[in-house]
Amino acid sequence: LEPEDFLVEEMLGFEPAGAGEHVLLKVRKRAANTLWVARELARLAGCRPVDVGYAGLKDRHAVAVQWFTVPRRGRAVAQWPGAGGEGFEVLEAHAHARKLPRGALAGNRFRIRVRGLEPPTEALDARLRAIRARGVPNYFGPQRFGRHGSNLRDLPEDPGALRGGERGFVLSAARSLVFNAVLAERVRQGCWEALQPGDRAILDGRGSHFAVEALDETLRQRAARLEIHPTGPLWGRGTPGAAGAVLELETRVAGGYSRACALIEAAAMDPQ
Structure with a gap:
């Protein structure tokens, strides 16, 4: 399996404030641990790891797009896009009013590639219809x-x-x-x-x-x-x-x- 077989993107439930003492960062990471990325962002921002906010942990063995906040200090907001390190890159940056709390998401969007699956087409269609009708145990x-x-x-x-x-x-x-x-x-x-x-x-x-x-x-x-x-x-x-x-x-x-x-x-x- 490759990280590209599992794609997840966080969906914010709010718009960036556009002003404030924090920077809201949209980050793409590949085969990277959320906590490690948070520590690297803290290093780039010149702050403590505890000052970095994120809404939740995302799988390491995946390509994930997730949001972080860092204190607005030495690095200007416009200098953040393109910043990054091994396995992660900042895609967007916005001034924001507060640290991102846990769970501050509208949801997650997933794309999953399934390999080596050769079920009868009718059986697969029936299973997908059942999932659409009933959902799955969460x-x-x-x-x-x-x-x-x-x-x-x-x-x-x-x-x-x-x-x-x-x-x-x-x-x-x-x-x-x-x-x-x-x-x-x-x-x-x-x-x-x-x-x-x-x-x-x-x-x-x-x-x-x-x-x-x-x-x-x-x-x-x-x-x-x-x-x-x-x-x-x-x-x-x-x-x-x-x-x-x-x-x-x-x-x-x-x-x-x-x-x-x-x-x-x-x-x-x-x-x-």
Whole structure:
């Protein structure tokens, strides 16, 4: 496989401010790690790596176009396009008002090249039609758990034992582990894409969500059109988002991952 077989482009949910103390950079990277690119941008900007903002991590084994911010210091905005290093290049630069926070995206656009696949045409068409009609279960991928699952190895009881950037990676992996387990159970039960009373539904392409207290025909039709979707738990300490039978399922499944849940709760992370 080549990095060009997997292309991903971040889509911002806002326009650059055009003024401010930061520079918003559109960067293309090939076979490069997001954190390494962030460190290189910090070196070019003359700032600390912690001052570099990015919305999320992108696969190393890919060609990715993603956004970063750096403090607006010695290098003028107009000097950034074309800057770069091994495996990455700055495509655009815009003055911006603030550091780019995690998750500040409207979404990601993917292009995937599949090699060596020779299924019967009718079977492939049928599968693609099913995906268009129902979507796919949205599991967290293996990169969330680190190389060979290293982010989940030897989970501590005390989150204070996690140092620096390790803390965020481990806690995120622990929450993703529980989420995937709940999703797998809903897939097993055949209800992963069906809204149920007690779910929290999310609007397609947006962060807005709401509690499903009762199902009516309007909600069913909106779900069938993929305008809204059921969500799964990002575990935390406090009042959960789900209710009723959905909450019972989530709690039962999470009980099989008590060490991960205990670590998340000890870190005082809010449920989502």
